[in-house]
Amino acid sequence: MSAREIENMEAINAELRQWCHELPKVELHAHLNGSIRDSTLLELVKNHGDNGVLISKDVEQMILEKGTSLRKCFELFAVYHVLATDHETVKRITKEAVEDFAADNCIYLELRTTPKKNEAKGMTKRSYMDAVIDGLKAVDTVDVDLCGCELTNKKNGDWRRKKIFVRLLLSINRSEATSAAIETVNLAMEMKEMGVVGIDLSGDPTVGQWDTVLPALEHARKLGLPVTLHCGEVRNSKEIQAMLDFNPQRLGHVCLLAEEDWERLKSLMIPVEICLTSNIMTQTIPLIEYHHFADLYKSKHPLSLCTDDTGLFSTTLSNEYYKAAVTFGLGKEEMFKLAQEAVDFVFANEDVKKHLAQNYEEAKARIL
Numbered sequence: 001m002s003a004r005e006i007e008n009m010e011a012i013n014a015e016l017r018q019w020c021h022e023l024p025k026v027e028l029h030a031h032l033n034g035s036i037r038d039s040t041l042l043e044l045v046k047n048h049g050d051n052g053v054l055i056s057k058d059v060e061q062m063i064l065e066k067g068t069s070l071r072k073c074f075e076l077f078a079v080y081h082v083l084a085t086d087h088e089t090v091k092r093i094t095k096e097a098v099e100d101f102a103a104d105n106c107i108y109l110e111l112r113t114t115p116k117k118n119e120a121k122g123m124t125k126r127s128y129m130d131a132v133i134d135g136l137k138a139v140d141t142v143d144v145d146l147c148g149c150e151l152t153n154k155k156n157g158d159w160r161r162k163k164i165f166v167r168l169l170l171s172i173n174r175s176e177a178t179s180a181a182i183e184t185v186n187l188a189m190e191m192k193e194m195g196v197v198g199i200d201l202s203g204d205p206t207v208g209q210w211d212t213v214l215p216a217l218e219h220a221r222k223l224g225l226p227v228t229l230h231c232g233e234v235r236n237s238k239e240i241q242a243m244l245d246f247n248p249q250r251l252g253h254v255c256l257l258a259e260e261d262w263e264r265l266k267s268l269m270i271p272v273e274i275c276l277t278s279n280i281m282t283q284t285i286p287l288i289e290y291h292h293f294a295d296l297y298k299s300k301h302p303l304s305l306c307t308d309d310t311g312l313f314s315t316t317l318s319n320e321y322y323k324a325a326v327t328f329g330l331g332k333e334e335m336f337k338l339a340q341e342a343v344d345f346v347f348a349n350e351d352v353k354k355h356l357a358q359n360y361e362e363a364k365a366r367i368l
């Protein structure tokens, strides 16, 4: 390839990256502690110092190495939780995560997090969530709509400020006992008027039993709370079939499904939260060219591109769109349609969906 051709290609890529950044986007699968900025983590490590449990040098190395396998991801999360589970830090990482997604032109963010207890810090699952809400209220770069009410009043009446709709999912960690999982579902119900719109099942897929968490998920269903499940990050056909039997509103990942389960997923048309970089970085999918996004996209299966953990995987939602475009040869119209269709799968109410749909109508003329 000549220097001129390389220059041309780089210019095309740069333009496409910029376009993906400007595209209004909907994020449906983002974990709060997975979205902590590296700079914040490194500051937390420094402030935490060495206490025999965490050795700063080792932790810094782990943070910079990133989540290069599922096992490493969960080792990192255990460290993040030591560093970040106090009210002040939970408030800070929430504020920063929302500001980062807004800066990446996300117009709607479903932020999921596992409510945590921390007796040493006087933290209950409820006070953890109150700190998350405080973080949303502290956002000052854009207007945040959390529950149909704008949390931040427009700075000096500046109506041109960007707005991001944020809704919250409470995560059940699959290593929790049934009672703890039910406590999280009840907390979600208690906070429905404060922007909580659903339940996520996540956590290390190599631990925990489906039957332990199922009563809590059935409880959520009875209460009318939508559910999304991490599914198929490891081979476990019995559990995957049980998740398909449960027929949740959405599924995350669906990487390692046996052929019959794959066909059943497609016949059920359950919307899938696709996390390209996460699946490649954790080596769940060996090569992006083999990613099941292509099969689902070709079969017109409902799906949405997501980040999973922007901090852990050094990605953004714009980058996920860019990767999909260059890997699977999608044009701007197809990318725009993919982003726009994600609105159909949000757990927020019809009013929010109408706002988002209108946003896309306005954006169409601007960027297509």
Ligand SMILES: CNc1ncnc2c1ncn2[C@@H]1O[C@H](COP(=O)(O)O)[C@@H](O)[C@H]1O
Pocket: 031, 032, 033, 034, 073, 077, 112, 113, 114, 115, 171, 173, 202, 203, 204, 205, 230, 233, 278, 282, 308, 309
């Ligand atoms: C990479 N693939 C993944 N698979 C499964 N669970 C994951 C995950 N990435 C993140 N989490 C879940 O999100 C928690 C961190 O955010 P919160 O402390 O809840 O805010 C992790 O502890 C894990 O339970």
Ligand SMILES: [Zn+2]
Pocket: 029, 031, 202, 230, 252, 308
């Ligand atoms: Zn996830």
